[in-house]
Amino acid sequence: MDRILIRGGNPLNGTIHISGAKNAALPLLATCLLSEQPLVLSNLPHLADISTMAHLLSELGVDISMDGGAGNGGNIGRVFRLDAGPVNSTTAPYDLVRKMRASVLVLGPLLARFGKARVSLPGGCAIGTRPVDLHIKALQQMGAEIELDEGYIEASAPDGLKGAHIVFPMVTVGGTENLLMAATLADGETVLANAAREPEVTDLANCLVAMGAEIDGIGTDTLRIQGMKTLHGAEYSVVPDRIETGTYAVAAAVCGGELTLLDTRLELIDSVAEVLRNAGVEIVEVDGGIRVRRSDDGLKGIDVMTEPYPGFPTDMQAQLMVLMAVAEGASMITETIFENRYMHVPELSRMGANVNVHGASAIVRGRSSLHGAEVMATDLRASVSLVLAGLAADGETTINRVYHLDRGYERLGEKLSACGADIKRLKD
Ligand code: UD1
Numbered sequence: 295m296d297r298i299l300i301r302g303g304n305p306l307n308g309t310i311h312i313s314g315a316k317n318a319a320l321p322l323l324a325t326c327l328l329s330e331q332p333l334v335l336s337n338l339p340h341l342a343d344i345s346t347m348a349h350l351l352s353e354l355g356v357d358i359s360m361d362g363g364a365g366n367g368g369n370i371g372r373v374f375r376l377d378a379g380p381v382n383s384t385t386a387p388y389d390l391v392r393k394m395r396a397s398v399l400v401l402g403p404l405l406a407r408f409g410k411a412r413v414s415l416p417g418g419c420a421i422g423t424r425p426v427d428l429h430i431k432a433l434q435q436m437g438a439e440i441e442l443d444e445g446y447i448e449a450s451a452p453d454g455l456k457g458a459h460i461v462f463p464m465v466t467v468g469g470t471e472n473l474l475m476a477a478t479l480a481d482g483e484t485v486l487a488n489a490a491r492e493p494e495v496t497d498l499a500n501c502l503v504a505m506g507a508e509i510d511g512i513g514t515d516t517l518r519i520q521g522m523k524t525l526h527g528a529e530y531s532v533v534p535d536r537i538e539t540g541t542y543a544v545a546a547a548v549c550g551g552e553l554t555l556l557d558t559r560l561e562l563i564d565s566v567a568e569v570l571r572n573a574g575v576e577i578v579e580v581d582g583g584i585r586v587r588r589s590d591d592g593l594k595g596i597d598v599m600t601e602p603y604p605g606f607p608t609d610m611q612a613q614l615m616v617l618m619a620v621a622e623g624a625s626m627i628t629e630t631i632f633e634n635r636y637m638h639v640p641e642l643s644r645m646g647a648n649v650n651v652h653g654a655s656a657i658v659r660g661r662s663s664l665h666g667a668e669v670m671a672t673d674l675r676a677s678v679s680l681v682l683a684g685l686a687a688d689g690e691t692t693i694n695r696v697y698h699l700d701r702g703y704e705r706l707g708e709k710l711s712a713c714g715a716d717i718k719r720l721k722d
Contacts, residue, residue: 298693298707300684301716302666305551308713312539312558312583313339313704314371314532317609318494320396321471322501322532323347326356326376327403328479329505331527333378337371338532339704342697343394348374350390350397354404355382371532381408388414388445394701398426399468401447402476405438410450415442424632428469432460436473436480457482457521465490465602470517471498478507480521489517492603493562497533504528536562537609538703539584541678543567544613545710546586547575547593548620548686553713556583565606569614572596573621595623595660600631612638612679618658619647620686625658638676641669645683645691666691674702681706685715692720 314337324347326333338344352358357380361373384404391397391414404411416426426447430440433449437456440449457480462469470490475498477484489495491513499512505528508520539558546553547570560567560579567577570586574593578585595618600608608631618625619642629635636651643649644667648659666689671677677698684691696719699706707717 295694295722296696297720297722298681298696298699299718299720300666300681300691300693302664302685302687302689302691304549304685304714304716306546306549306553306685306710306713306715307551309554309556310542310709310713311556312534312542315339315494315497315535315537316341316343316702317467317537318497318533319344320347321399321475321494321498322530323351323374323376324399324403325475325498325501325505326351326378327354327381327400328407328475329525329527330379333376333505333527334373334529335376336373336529336531338374339535340372341702341704342700343396343702346390346394347396350386350400351376353383353387353390354400355380384408384411386411386413391416395424396468398429399472401429401449402433402472405433405449405451406455406476406479409452409454411447413447413449415445415447426468428462428464428466429472432462432469432473433476435460436476436484455480457484459485460487462486462488467492467495470495474498474502474509474517474519477519477521478502478525482521484519484521486517486519487515489515490602491515493533493536501528501530504530534558534562536566537607537675539563540566540607540610541613541682541703543570543575543577543584543586544617545682545685547573547588548617548682549715550588551714552585552587554580554583554585558583560584565604566610569596569598569606573617593617593621595621595625595658597626599628602631608632608635609675611635612675613682615642615647615649615656615658616679616682616686618660619649619662619683620664621660623660625660627656627658629654629656637672638679641672641676641680642683644669645687647683663688665689668692668694671695671698674698678703678706681717685710685717
């Protein structure tokens with residue numbers, strides 16, 4: 295298994311092009327299933343999760359052609375042409391779903407267009423139990439008959455899905471996306487209340503509108519969808535990755551130097567930018583992106599709670615913890631989205647971070663001088679926090695199990711070493 299070797303302590307200076315958002319790209323890929331006509335998606339990041347979703351779609355019969363490399367600036371945003379005209383299967387097998395939970399996003403579109411779907415239950419994952427009960431209940435409200443059989447969700451709606459008034463009891467990004475897709479082909483109006491407002495949900499809604507869907511309330515917590523008989527083909531470009539943007543902003547803060555992050559937008563990271571500014575990071579808007587540096591007064595501790603958008607994202611929690619570990623003073627993080635999202639803490643502690651977890655909160659006592667160590671990646675965002683810690687630490691850090699990083703960060707080593715980081719991938 296590949297490893298990453300980092301010699302820490304170098305400041306980062308230069309420009310990084312931000313890729314298209316993985317979490318927007320995954321539902322957008324599933325969207326092709328809603329139409330017989332081709333969907334052309336551009337600015338797709340080159341990541342393992344995207345290949346997994348493409349693999350799943352082609353197993354279902356989607357004809358995918360790739361038109362790679364048409365870059366924006368330094369990026370290699372990929373272009374996929376997805377033709378779901380020839381779909382001949384409605385089964386998403388365990389082998390693919392277990393690799394990536396987001397595979398469950400084919401459930402809504404398959405059921406809406408074909409009246410049936412058989413999708414493996416995703417099972418647990420490193421950051422908690424993560425059930426899909428809310429997706430299932432909401433589809434049942436739209437008239438779907440759903441049974442769980444030998445680890446599979448067996449869903450059918452022989453007469454099609456019916457519009458419904460759905461109130462999500464808690465905010466779910468994937469649940470909102472699955473139902474939003476399903477509702478575009480339902481009979482009548484569907485209202486999704488307490489819907490997720492994440493920019494990736496908005497991106498999905500905008501793409502559906504480009505395909506002919508009628509959706510009101512985009513960007514709010516109440517989405518109103520008028521079902522259509524069919525949707526047509528469209529061309530759509532994936533929104534920039536706000537988590538990648540935030541991650542490199544933290545990198546500039548903990549390493550020193552100055553990074554310009556292009557092909558992204560400040561408004562996508564509002565809550566992250568506010569937290570970083572309060573912690574002593576300077577962020578200014580520039581043409582095509584943002585510029586980030588640590589302020590001359592240095593970094594200081596700050597309390598943060600993760601929340602659904604527009605709050606501080608859980609996907610930035612581990613990275614922020616690294617910043618807190620090297621900042622002046624104490625900080626407290628409270629994780630409200632996932633019950634087991636502190637897997638990075640023991641690894642960061644091995645590198646000298648002073649962190650104590652009490653239930654959903656973590657107290658970080660700052661100004662640790664981090665030192666290199668051999669550490670192990672556990673999930674995607676935990677892994678990148680170890681990279682950030684390695685870049686800021688004295689000495690050498692080796693990170694094992696880097697396949698997690700390949701799921702969500704396009705050309706991470708290349709992007710960082712072009713800005714002065716000493717980071718290498720060791721092939722096994
Ligand atoms: C998405 C993101 C993930 C991010 C998360 C929260 C993708 C591919 N992944 O995951 O990176 O960390 O949003 O912003 O976009 N829940 C239930 N029942 C359900 C569905 C969810 O109890 O049916 C719970 C989950 O266990 C979790 C919370 O709701 O505690 C939020 O999960 P959700 O927003 O659905 O996350 P994902 O869509 O899986």
